[in-house]
Amino acid sequence: EDLFAPQLLLFTLLVTLLSAANGLASTFLTLIADERHIENIAVFFTAYAACMVFIRPFAGKLLDRKGIYIILLPSFLISAAGLVLVGVASTLWLIILAGVLKAFGQGAGIPSIQAHCVKVLSRERAGVATSTCQIGQHVGNALAPILGSYVVTAFSYRTLFCGYAVLMLALGWLLLF
Numbered sequence: 001e002d003l004f005a006p007q008l009l010l011f012t013l014l015v016t017l018l019s020a021a022n023g024l025a026s027t028f029l030t031l032i033a034d035e036r037h038i039e040n041i042a043v044f045f046t047a048y049a050a051c052m053v054f055i056r057p058f059a060g061k062l063l064d065r066k067g068i069y070i071i072l073l074p075s076f077l078i079s080a081a082g083l084v085l086v087g088v089a090s091t092l093w094l095i096i097l098a099g100v101l102k103a104f105g106q107g108a109g110i111p112s113i114q115a116h117c118v119k120v121l122s123r124e125r126a127g128v129a130t131s132t133c134q135i136g137q138h139v140g141n142a143l144a145p146i147l148g149s150y151v152v153t154a155f156s157y158r159t160l161f162c163g164y165a166v167l168m169l170a171l172g173w174l175l176l177f
Helices: 008-038 043-066 069-088 091-122 121-154 157-176
Strands: none
Touching: 008 091, 008 121, 008 157, 043 069, 043 091, 069 091, 069 121, 069 157, 091 121, 121 157
């Protein structure tokens, strides 16, 4: 009861889906760059971080005004588009665009889910709400690269990223509706 709030399971699964995309990008992006001969791949993370600084305050205000679903529906769509770009990119500018899209999708989605979970449980249980969301984030970040390595070995990076984009979008929207 002090670690996990069962009533937040839906949002924990949503956070897991978004965080798994981070785990995949962090794990496989440099390998993709080597395979595709893309120089300066680290610019992806710079673009991602710069956009996160911009989107988080905007998402927070939007969450307070319109609610969680107005953020999460486009968040999953934009994140999936970023994953598809990583899957097919052969140039640095497409990788940078993928970083921007992922930042807007995940940068709005994950913190909004965390804030929403605190609102659902109350300020007195903010620690449990945060813990519940963190469990989802850690599960996504930990399991996605392991499972992804099997997909890459059997298929390709393209299949991994494009396939996960479809899976994340389908499961995310299914959970939301």
